[in-house]
Amino acid sequence: MKDLLAECWMTGVGTHGLTPFSPLMMGSPNLLDIHACRPDFRGALFQFLIGLLQTAYAPEDQDEWRERLAAPPDAKTLEQVFNPYRHAFLLENDGPAFLQDLSLPVDVNQLPVHELLIDAGSDSNLHFNKQSATPGMCDACFAQALLTLQLNAPSGGRGIRTSLRGGGPLTVLLLPAQGDTTLWQKLWLNVLPWDALTYPPVKSAGDVLPWLAPTRTSDGKNAADTPPEAVHPLQTYWGMPRRIRRDDSTLGHGDCAVCGAAGVRLTHHYRTRHGGTNYTGAWKHPLTPYSLDPKGEKPPLPIKGRYAQSGYRNWLGLVLGKDDHQPDAAQVVSHYTMKIRQPRTRLWCFGYDMSNMKAECWYDSTLPVHSVPIDQQSIFVRTTKELLDVADETAKALRTHVKAAWFKRPGDVKEEPAIAQSFWQESEIAFYYWLERLSTSDVADPSARAEIYRGWLLATHRLALSLFERWAMSAPIEDMNLERVVKARSGLVKQLNHGKATKPLWKFVNEYDKEHT
Ligand SMILES: [Zn+2]
Structure with missing residues (x-):
């Protein structure tokens, strides 16, 4: 050849x-x-x-x-x-x-x-x-x-x-x-x-x-x-x-x-x-x-x-x-x-994870592509970022409180990346569902935004609590301290409602509901 x-x-x-x-x-x-x-x-x-x-x-x-x-x-x-x-x-x-x-x-x-x-x-x-x-x-x-x-x-x-x-x-x-x-x-x-x-x-x-x-x-x-x-x-x-x-x-x-x-x-x-x-x-x-x-x-x-x-x-x-x-x-x-926007596409992302000359891993994944008319792009980007910030905050809160349920001094414990990772993986389908909704809604319309915020906040909240149960209960029985678990759970709930990313979105949703019921 x-x-x-x-x-x-x-x-x-x-x-x-x-x-x-x-x-x-x-x-x-x-x-x-x-x-x-x-x-x-x-x-x-x-x-x-x-x-x-x-x-x-x-x-x-x-x-x-x-x-x-x-x-x-x-x-x-x-x-x-x-x-x-x-x-x-x-x-x-x-x-x-x-x-x-x-x-x-x-x-x-x-x-x-x-x-x-x-x-x-x-x-x-x-x-x-x-x-x-x-x-x-x-x-x-x-x-x-x-x-x-x-x-x-x-x-x-x-x-x-x-x-x-x-x-x-x-x-x-x-x-x-x-x-x-x-x-x-x-x-x-x-x-x-x-x-x-x-x-x-x-x-x-x-x-x-x-x-x-x-x-x-x-x-x-x-x-x-x-x-x-x-x-x-x-x-x-x-x-x-x-x-x-x-x-x-x-x-x-x-x-x-x-x-x-x-x-x-x-x-x-x-x-x-x-x-x-x-x-x-x-x-x-x-x-x-x-x-x-x-x-x-x-x-x-x-x-x-x-x-x-x-x-x-x-x-x-x-x-x-x-x-x-x-x-x-x-x-x-x-x-x-x-400029194009049609036909609808996915994004195929791939490459090596290199540590200098050593290949650690080959990554290969695909994501859906959504695009909106140019005049809506900036509000679409901003709203998507709000949804992603909620996810980021929730993943971190989950990790912190699972560790608090497991250990007397959680601050001394090394990183537990699998906890946050479980949240990212299991929330993926819901994220793409709400993102699709966002891309086909009039983002400037408060009723559309309120619905999407509510949907995403509830989905992440529910998932975080169910993952908390799963992780907290996975500790060996002899190490389990129920009082600590209950306390950690209520700390998690508090953060899910009052976090820096979640609180303003809940506020938006609640005010919208008050005005329209
Ligand atoms: Zn060959």
């Missing part, structure tokens, strides 16, 4: 089961999804195809975007569109090779190919890195591992550069809310019209696809940093922080250690050197949310993969962005909620 644009090296979910496909076929009505042997590979393949479309087939404006959503390109159209880039997407070549260093010196480190996997040597939840006696990767897995590493590259010691979005970034992608959609609909939702990106014209392909030019190294005599203005902002989709080249001298034949493909050509080693491209300055990847420096002095900070773990707690930051820009929603998401 050599040509990543024309050959069928990816596996799709088709209308009749799994099927190999090439990027030329991504507009096919028979392709529904991408199948990959690892979830990090799947996320990377989505970004690969979105990056290709953004680079070679970006619509001029929203009208063209809508036309292409409804009428996907056939293979012939994409072949023409990709033609100028054909030479850049060869996995092996004497000259430029996909995501590999053009001028890597010969005498550099040789590493076993499985070290391309981000969780190699870690105890993460992927468990796909079990070693075989002679581990080797098929061409398709080698391409996917390379892509996944360059997109997510963690820190790894001196001179080992992280991805353009830092180590283990969060990626967010819009997906259609209804299930039976094509791959094209899933991909195209994440492509931005050229006029929304406001990028300057591309002067040289090497500014966008860095492996076409000698690497901008960050060590030695010609060391340089690489801010977006030194190359082209579109490079954000094609960052190459690691200097890597496949080692063709140890190619072999056998079964792929990652996907299990039998009797295929195997890559056993790659060559690498530190001092790859050091991405600095104000890079902003459209598929990642960023926090802004309150003083506006430091560059925007990309959100990390672990942000995908926390359920609805981060809904506001991920979907609409917070008022304090901690974080702002990813550009692709804010473009959707401000």
